[in-house]
Amino acid sequence: MTVQQDEATLTKGRRGYHHGNLREALLHAAEALIAESGPDGFTLADACRKAGVSTAAPYRHFEDRNALLEAVCMRAFDALADATGSAKSQFPAGSIESILAGGRAYLAFAQADPARFRLMFGRQPDIKSRPLVEATGVACFQNLLDSVSAFLAERGQAEANPMPLALRLWSLVHGVASLAIDGPMEIMAPDKDPAEIIDEAGRAILAAA
Amino acid sequence: MTVQQDEATLTKGRRGYHHGNLREALLHAAEALIAESGPDGFTLADACRKAGVSTAAPYRHFEDRNALLEAVCMRAFDALADATGSAKSQFPAGSIESILAGGRAYLAFAQADPARFRLMFGRQPDIKSRPLVEATGVACFQNLLDSVSAFLAERGQAEANPMPLALRLWSLVHGVASLAIDGPMEIMAPDKDPAEIIDEAGRAILAAA
């Protein structure tokens, strides 16, 4: 969405001194660079070069390097909520398939841009508890809570607390995604499709609920 | 183990110019600093100050900063294998309790030193595929494979492939540990003990096997 802001405004837009849309340009540059080099390899100076401005310019729009990463992080949580939400909505609310589809979307999101996923969950100690980041993360998890509530209602446990079951599922899916993108999974079992693990173990957890 | 190498050899041991045990001293310093500031916040220069040597000294013992982290990483995998191995050995081989104890030990290991755990699994792109690191990681996972094999044998499926079940369990436990130490878990459910999630979902996965 909002992709067709013409390239000009993202690189050097308004003629000469003033950029015109630097905040957005820096966010785009940061996202691209993080995807290439990971959140640690990411360099503010690189983002500046990519946006065609001096290395002091970002400080008119972001308090510091971490604030930029924080903004990228919040966007990413929104994107994840979108991805899982639309995946699960292709199946009947409360169905097992709907929950599993959300989990597979979570995995696919991580695999599509591992570095961004690491940025979201690897505790960079300075991004961690900024309230806005927390809030978007919570909104994202709410998605799963809703699915689980619907599932339990479907099973006649409408007033059961969905949290314990949701935490089991989230842990499973997050673990699969983490192991898949950080390497160990393909080292130990290169032929196994991580999505299968979500299906198999997810069904087991749901069946036991 | 090997803790009583006297403090002297770790800081400035042999009189004067030569340190005597710098390699070990740097590893200790790195482990301590990583525990304090995380793998990213860790600085080779800090480790040098802590060991009482100049910033060029480490290059006589390690190729570069990443090689030092790599060594820390391998030690950590050994420690994890020890922790899970001794936890599971307190229950009968092949029992559900034994497998769950291993999982809880994995979680406890992560919680005891979150930064080290992140170093082991967060793909620092340069540490990733160094063969020695891979090898120690594999040895660590072998532990779980053995447990699962014993469990299956106990159930009369002695010739079943333990890999799929092991991957489900590992994903679950790794997910719980990751979410617990990186924050999201205590944000979403501050009152939930992560170990309970391992028990509940672990039993469900084992029961469905």
Added chain:
DNA sequence: TCCGCCATGTTAGCGCCGTTAACTTGCCTC
């Protein structure tokens, strides 16, 4: 219409980091 203000850029410079080159020390061997 012109003018001045202030947001948004710039340049210059600080301190810290990782890394290398060149030099020094002192243990161990012959």
Added chain:
DNA sequence: GAGGCAAGTTAACGGCGCTAACATGGCGGA
């Protein structure tokens, strides 16, 4: 006892995040 080599040192480079001081130019008010 001499000398070689492992293991330290100092000095320097470039790149980074960040700040201070300066420059530009779009915009609103007289």
